[in-house]
Amino acid sequence: MCPARASDEAGPLSSTKDIDALIDLMAKLPGLGPRSARRAVLHLIRKRSLLLMPLADTLATVAETARECLNCGNVGTTDICDICTSEKRANGELCVVEDVADLWAMERSGVFKGRYHVLGGTLSALDAVGPQELRIPRLLDRVPAEGIAEVILALNATIDGQTTAHYIADQLEGQVRLTSLAQGVPIGGELDYLDDGTITAAMRARKTL
Amino acid sequence: MEWRDQGILLTTRRHGETSAIIEVFTPSHGRHAGVVRGGTSRKIAPILQPGAQLDVLWRARLEDHIGSFQVEPVRSRAAVAMGNRLALAGLNAVTGLLAFCLPEREAHPALYTQTEQLLDLLDQPELWPLAYLRWEIRLLNEMGYALALETCAVTGTRDDLAYVSPKSGRAVSRRAAGDWADRLLPLPAILRGEGSAPDGEIAQAFITTGYFLTHHLAKDLGQKPLPEARSRFVEAFIRRSAK
Numbered sequence: 307m308c309p310a311r312a313s314d315e316a317g318p319l320s321s322t323k324d325i326d327a328l329i330d331l332m333a334k335l336p337g338l339g340p341r342s343a344r345r346a347v348l349h350l351i352r353k354r355s356l357l358l359m360p361l362a363d364t365l366a367t368v369a370e371t372a373r374e375c376l377n378c379g380n381v382g383t384t385d386i387c388d389i390c391t392s393e394k395r396a397n398g399e400l401c402v403v404e405d406v407a408d409l410w411a412m413e414r415s416g417v418f419k420g421r422y423h424v425l426g427g428t429l430s431a432l433d434a435v436g437p438q439e440l441r442i443p444r445l446l447d448r449v450p451a452e453g454i455a456e457v458i459l460a461l462n463a464t465i466d467g468q469t470t471a472h473y474i475a476d477q478l479e480g481q482v483r484l485t486s487l488a489q490g491v492p493i494g495g496e497l498d499y500l501d502d503g504t505i506t507a508a509m510r511a512r513k514t515l
Numbered sequence: 516m517e518w519r520d521q522g523i524l525l526t527t528r529r530h531g532e533t534s535a536i537i538e539v540f541t542p543s544h545g546r547h548a549g550v551v552r553g554g555t556s557r558k559i560a561p562i563l564q565p566g567a568q569l570d571v572l573w574r575a576r577l578e579d580h581i582g583s584f585q586v587e588p589v590r591s592r593a594a595v596a597m598g599n600r601l602a603l604a605g606l607n608a609v610t611g612l613l614a615f616c617l618p619e620r621e622a623h624p625a626l627y628t629q630t631e632q633l634l635d636l637l638d639q640p641e642l643w644p645l646a647y648l649r650w651e652i653r654l655l656n657e658m659g660y661a662l663a664l665e666t667c668a669v670t671g672t673r674d675d676l677a678y679v680s681p682k683s684g685r686a687v688s689r690r691a692a693g694d695w696a697d698r699l700l701p702l703p704a705i706l707r708g709e710g711s712a713p714d715g716e717i718a719q720a721f722i723t724t725g726y727f728l729t730h731h732l733a734k735d736l737g738q739k740p741l742p743e744a745r746s747r748f749v750e751a752f753i754r755r756s757a758k
Contacts, residue, residue: 336532431611431742432526465565468597469607473747475600476754489597501561503591510598 379424379441381406395421398455428466456483463489516575524567525614542627546617549573549584564593565610595638602637604748611742626657644752645712651724660731664707678702679723714756721749
């Protein structure tokens with residue numbers, strides 16, 4: 307029996323037990339299923355010295371060192387991330403994002419030069435997520451403590467995302483300049499393919515040429 | 516099993532990596548859940564925002580299966596709601612309360628019709644709070660907690676009605692209330708469908724409807740707390756009125 311049949315009723319053979327365990331773990335990664343996990347594991351085994359060993363070492367290191375920044379919630383290997391410690395980033399602008407993936411997306415664009423605050427989700431009555439479950443209290447502390455002049459609410463254009471944005475805006479009203487990302491036609495977007503909600507938002511946010 | 520209907524999207528939850536489980540409020544099938552395959556994709560996710568009007572086709576092998584939905588957008592209300600703080604809070608309150616208190620697969624066509632009309636008023640902030648109040652009264656009515664505000668529960672008079680009994684939901688006149696007045700709920704004229712609906716009266720009416728939602732409806736649903744979206748909407752309305 308090969309690892310490909312690990313889920314058979316007979317159960318995995320002891321000779322392939324470790325490999326089966328690796329396949330099971332890999333199959334839990336986003337974008338991978340059992341078949342693609344098997345292919346990835348087979349590839350790793352074939353490239354043992356080039357891929358498998360360095361990957362195993364790096365995984366062990368990251369498992370040891372990865373942590374959330376105590377200030378902004380970004381993921382790094384130090385208690386306070388590089389963005390929070392950089393003096394160049396202390397320009398009085400704070401960009402609030404929902405998730406670390408959103409922070410990384412903003413950083414990829416290179417358009418924002420200030421600091422970030424990762425909420426760790428959005429308010430959701432359905433899932434009983436309130437302000438205390440998110441990093442909203444920490445955000446409210448940071449604004450006066452770091453001399454923030456503008457808070458940019460870069461939250462998703464969803465009902466939950468905008469509900470959270472309005473909640474934060476209510477909490478910070480009068481203390482600081484509050485802005486949010488524009489909503490409308492994406493770069494390269496064709497009107498014919500846009501949903502009517504996006505077209506409505508784009509029309510409302512139209513600008514003079 | 517198969518049916519087609521129009522409905523208002525109440526909730527969306529991720530299901531696995533690519534699918535979503537949605538709850539839709541339809542006129543003929545009430546609050547109904549189902550899986551949308553590919554519901555988290557870039558094409559479909561923007562459609563599946565709470566409050567959206569959808570054309571849904573539900574299929575399942577057996578009636579008691581969760582089944583799957585094929586969805587077509589009829590109109591989105593997210594863009595309208597997102598631009599206005601009060602509208603967004605109101606949309607959340609409506610979808611949150613419906614998801615909270617409607618029994619599954621039980622038709623409430625009158626409530627559905629009023630809900631659709633209410634959500635279509637989202638872009639009219641001057642009308643919305645009063646329409647929302649009337650909708651809450653309808654919701655209480657449909658759930659079996661109708662307020663009887665025509666005559667005084669004590670004297671039977673139709674005049675000088677000023678309070679609502681928190682126990683029975685019946686009106687009480689100022690004279691009959693006597694020393695008990697501070698234990699009764701306010702009965703502004705707007706709650707009886709009278710008067711010009713000033714913001715102050717609507718806010719008072721929200722205290723009364725909120726009491727019955729919290730202490731009767733939510734209590735009977737197993738002491739579950741009422742969705743916070745409702746109190747956030749009322750707070751947003753009071754804040755707007757104060758400006």
